Amino acid sequence: MSEIILEAGEFGHPRFVASFNINSARIRELAARGDIGALICGAARAVVRTSLSVGLRRDLTLHHPVHAARCPFSLRIASAEDLSKVLSLSQPGLSLADQQAISLRMNHATQDLGRAFVAIQADGHPCFIQWVLSKADNSRIASFFDGRFPPLNDGEALFENAFTPPAFRGLGIMPAAMSGIAESLGREGFRAGLTFVASDNTPSLNGCRRAGFHPYLLRRDISLLRGLFRRRQFLAADPTIDGGGIQWSQ
Numbered sequence: 001m002s003e004i005i006l007e008a009g010e011f012g013h014p015r016f017v018a019s020f021n022i023n024s025a026r027i028r029e030l031a032a033r034g035d036i037g038a039l040i041c042g043a044a045r046a047v048v049r050t051s052l053s054v055g056l057r058r059d060l061t062l063h064h065p066v067h068a069a070r071c072p073f074s075l076r077i078a079s080a081e082d083l084s085k086v087l088s089l090s091q092p093g094l095s096l097a098d099q100q101a102i103s104l105r106m107n108h109a110t111q112d113l114g115r116a117f118v119a120i121q122a123d124g125h126p127c128f129i130q131w132v133l134s135k136a137d138n139s140r141i142a143s144f145f146d147g148r149f150p151p152l153n154d155g156e157a158l159f160e161n162a163f164t165p166p167a168f169r170g171l172g173i174m175p176a177a178m179s180g181i182a183e184s185l186g187r188e189g190f191r192a193g194l195t196f197v198a199s200d201n202t203p204s205l206n207g208c209r210r211a212g213f214h215p216y217l218l219r220r221d222i223s224l225l226r227g228l229f230r231r232r233q234f235l236a237a238d239p240t241i242d243g244g245g246i247q248w249s250q
């Protein structure tokens with residue numbers, strides 16, 4: 001690794017100073033392979049990174065028909081034991097992304113931030129988890145999630161950090177559980193359910209759609225120079241057109 005320092009004037013700002021760690025071994029490897037495309041893409045990613053998330057909404061005053069999961073379950077608020085099982089890092093089949101997803105949710109579980117619902121199989125084993133947050137959580141949502149969600153209004157519930165352990169995926173648990181939680185929140189008096197999903201997370205987008213959620217907002221995060229400069233935009237989503245990688249029709 002070596003370091004490049006950009007100083008005064010490089011970006012037209014008199015006091016701009018930035019340092020970059022350069023993985024010279026990787027650059028030499030790509031150059032030796034003649035992989036100029038990968039070199040350019042890697043350099044561009046180090047400079048600017050854009051991510052797009054879709055905000056989805058469900059009217060909780062309406063019933064939404066959903067297919068039953070291919071594995072029966074009941075819903076309850078997670079106990080400490082449920083959390084330790086569903087978020088176990090020693091469960092089989094975890095990818096690196098799953099391990100990161102679990103760490104994030106374990107961190108969430110240590111905060112007093114909303115309610116964690118779990119889906120429980122007939123044998124008592126938890127097979128899905130998702131948090132629900134409300135307006136009372138607004139200030140902690142802003143700090144814990146770093147402003148990724150607009151503040152909630154009265155009657156709005158934010159569905160966050162869904163996770164199905166790998167052993168239970170593809171059984172339709174997410175849409176059925178999310179819909180079950182939505183129905184119970186409707187009975188509590190909540191009027192709208194909101195959730196945000198990365199635009200490339202197709203399993204989650206499909207699950208949300210099956211649970212009756214529809215796109216209403218797009219969030220675009222642009223990070224320049226590894227987060228030195230950041231910009232976040234919320235844009236109204238048009239559910240009838242392709243919203244940055246998602247095609248939504250119903």
Ligand SMILES: CC(C)(COP(=O)(O)OP(=O)(O)OC[C@H]1O[C@@H](n2cnc3c(N)ncnc32)[C@H](O)[C@@H]1OP(=O)(O)O)[C@@H](O)C(=O)NCCC(=O)NCCS
Nearest residue numbers: 101162163164169170171172173174175197203204206207
């Ligand atoms: C997204 C997630 C919650 C979906 O849970 P789920 O209970 O498997 O949902 P479903 O059964 O409806 O499956 C959703 C899709 O994932 C597919 N899938 C993903 N991984 C799978 C696996 N290991 N085995 C089988 N199917 C899988 C399913 O086939 C299905 O595809 P389809 O929409 O084309 O039918 C789960 O994949 C997960 O926990 N991912 C990691 C964390 C995450 O992304 N959370 C959401 C954050 S917004």
